[in-house]
Amino acid sequence: MIVDVTEPADSVQRPPAEVRFADELARLRAADTAARPPGWHLSVQAARRFVVGDPALGVSQKFVGDPSLIDRALITLATSRGLMLVGEPGTAKSLLSELLAAAVSGDSTLTIQGGAATTEDQIRYSWNYALLVAEGPSTRSLVPAPLLRGMGEGRTVRFEEITRCPLEVQDCLLSPLSDRVLTIPELTGAEAMVFARDGFNIIATANTRDRGVNDMSSALKRRFNFETVFPIADLRTELALVTDEAAKLLRRSGVTAEPRRDVLEVLVTTFRELRTGETARGDSMDRLSAVMSTAEAVSVAHAVGLRGWFLRGEAGTAEDVVACLAGTAAKDSPEDLAKLRRYLAQQVTWRDGDQWQALHRARHLLPG
């Protein structure tokens, strides 16, 4: 189905950030007195408040993490280097890139999704072949892709999962980033060169698990400032986030029992330890190769709640955690399953708390 863009936003599954937070952006813009970098919709300070929150203006906090990361990211966008957000999967890099684009350009939709099949056409421009054959190359037959539009209109371009593109495709960003110009050799005269307007820059994201699939050339690396986005640093914040999100999802699924905090604490701690490869006591372990992100923790918490409620009419227990972990943590990797089994057998018993002991007792529920 084709979505009519004039439709009210609430019937769209997930409207872009500038639509979801249109009120907040408008308030920030109205209250914005600081100087704006050329081509920006907001000043750097206001853009920062949009992301880290400003209770005084009723702007919500949208990203959990160090505020200094946002500072550095915004300043990078105001300079002549692109911004590269790297990190483990599920650390909200894409959300951050969307928020930054919405704050800086008021538009987060100029997005290139990187993948093995991404070609230069999808990045720079392609042609309307019927017109091209009929009229020859002209601006009428030219179909601009996000990069060309971003440069011509002075807006932020997002490039998701850049390292999943082949190296030679990535390298078409070189001259737009360094010389700030894109040549269209098929056209002639002034139209053959598109110079970037103020406000143009690129936010790329790459996940560290794909490192080595397609590395980046050092020429391209040099044109980006790298910012690493880390998983949430402290247990309390992550636990609160998981509890909130899981409770929301469970309500939507018709579960009326609130998730149990002690069970979720066990769940989130388990996730954190398997993610970082270090237990609360300081023992080091092997990290799982599966992604143990906060987002995954939320989905496991959701599944735990569903199992508990629909199988037994209660909130979900440590046994459910074990049963659901197998699907998330182990996925199809026998090594991860073995690591998980070893963790449940040896790293759980020394802790206080009924739920930990229950988790240990339930270790036999792991398949295989």
Next chain:
Amino acid sequence: MPVTFIGVRHHSPACARLVADTIDTLRPAYVLIEGPADFNPRLDELRLGHDLPVAIFSSYRDDDRRHASWAPLCDYSPEWTALTQAARVGAESRFIDLPAWHPAFAGRTNRYADAELRYADVMTRLCRSFGVDNVDALWDHLFEIAPTDDLPIRLNTYFDLVRGDADPGETDQARESYMASWVAAAEAAAGDRPVVVVTGGFHRPALVAAHNVSAIGDVVWPAVPAMPDGAIGGSFLVPYSFRRLDAFDGYQSGMPSPGYYQELWESGVDGAARHLVEAVATRLRERKQPVSTADLIAAHATADGLAAVRGHLRPGRTDVLDGLASALVNEALDVPLPWSSRGMLGAGSHPVVVEMVAALSGTRVGRLHPATPAPPLVHDLDAELARADLDGSADLDLDLTRQPDRRRSRVLHRVRLLGVPGFRRDSGPATGLEPVLRERWTLRPTAERLTAVIEAGAYGATLLDAAAAVLADRATQAGRDVDALATVLFDAAQAGITDISARTLSDIEASVGSAPDLGPLGRMLAVVLTMWRHGHLFDTTHSTTLGTVIAAAVRRVLWLAEGIRGGDAPADPGRIAALAACRDALHHAEHQLALDRPAALEVAARLAADDDVPPDLRGAAFGFRWALAPSDNGLPGDAGDRGRSEGTLDPVRAVRGAFVPRSAGDWLAGLFALAREEVLHHAEVVGLLDELMSGLSAEDFLVALPALRQAFEYFPPRERETIAGRVLARRGLGGTGRQLLRGGLDPAVVAAGMLLDDLVDAALRREGLIA
């Protein structure tokens, strides 16, 4: 007359400047400073003209408590500027806080730590509302790089806010009421001249409140609390260093990055920023890391931009650091930037970040003026050496089995641990395992001895305490290196240091808990277990420290063992030995150390049954179970009770199942290492091995031979003889095992004979003469 209270953050250049200016303007009669009151009679020692940083080191020891703490002073400490400025304007200065030995300081090693950090909730809320990462960034933002015009008002507001929410603990209250009594006395004594009070900002609101309700009375200077009877202790000046100042962490930490703030103090915000960039670039270039001019320009631009966004007139510490990190780090980081999380540099930090932190920290080392009374360690060391008759030139040959020699050896080892030149051990035991009972030492007094001892004076007041502190440092630094840890533990044993602080013990536990390899861990466990079991030589028998290490190592060995996978691999004697050490620990120390035998047996059962585990480890795990399985009447499977039920533990079945020619030798190596005795006394297993080996084809036998040889190496010659005897008896042949083992034939001849046999066999078979 008015009393001016200045609430400061320790080691803050902005506060130091404020203190100096205030004293300069007010010209007070008294300057009261948060510092150990018992040091007051010796304040002149501080003004001798030292190269800072120095520290007032306090030690204390009674029957049940031992405590060492430092009050570090550097050029930009407000306490230091208060002292120097007071002297300049002719004011009397006094330290007004409780002595460091007082129970109010129990557990604190840094007097000038940030008190407010103990009230974390308030700080977290403040950081969030200012949108900064942590307290240090907040402090820079509000005070160090902000305009100075209304600094006192901002400082007071800040600390009132911090204090307002916090409920001060008992210890803080005790200190505050003591300090308040000094303020009252000074105010009375000053008459109509002003008094300036310089304390940590956290305490200021309480002192002001106490001052507001008190009336001016007579001049009664508070008494300095006397140490309890029987306790020993005191305070002395010792040289200090930026490295140590920056190494306090957790609740002991104060302002970080002394190198940066020293520069800020000397040359201002811009100078400090410039210096930081230069230092980082130089350090990186020295290490051949590329730092281009373009990078530096980008770093500069980013730092300026960040300063603007964050509302700083000039780029501060985190602005410069963030700018440098943005420009110089062009790959993903494994751990967060240390200045965003406020903590020690984590393992796996990016090399650029490591250099940046080193540049921040600075390398300055303090030196005491030669006229300073020597720290107590100097006297204690001299006395100890004299008592043991070790203060001259000598070549010693000590017999460690004799008590007097052992005492001398301990003193020498303690001196060696402090790095005092002129004491060299030429030979002696190097680990706890070998039977070396003599030590040789060469003693040559040198001129550098005194300097080295004065420097070491910062570690403790007595030779024993200082050596223990050095070892604690080394244990902390050992990280994941268990070999280094084993050395520390053995050094501790040799130096006769038995009580180790809880903190160090938990550091050691953490090192063991993160040890990456079984081999070194097993080696350490074996050494430590031996020391724990028969440490008569060094009095380490059943020591608590070693017990903790053993318990942690057993847990870790089991954990690591279960992580080894990957199927067929040649036997690794290291990991087999680790399991053997673990078996011994469970055997000898299960009850004293509360080791979890059932859990260990479970791990071994999983290992033994998992095909993905290398054969030697499977064999070792099986042997582990066999050796440790609960048995009610002697060794399981004695010839007499062969029918006895052993649950799942059936050696015959296990050996038969594991006997695959390719891996049999490796599996047996594991088994023999862990359950040698058990195998030897189980006639059926020996018989089975004979049967299985005879059944091997010549080719399979050659494949299996090297590993089999290795496996049987685990039996000492006498036991090999026993086995040989059993094999002979089983086959109904005469002779003794000894004769069989001493075949006397050249193996080459045997091999040639076997080859000939094979050829004949093959020829016969080809001709259809045998089936």
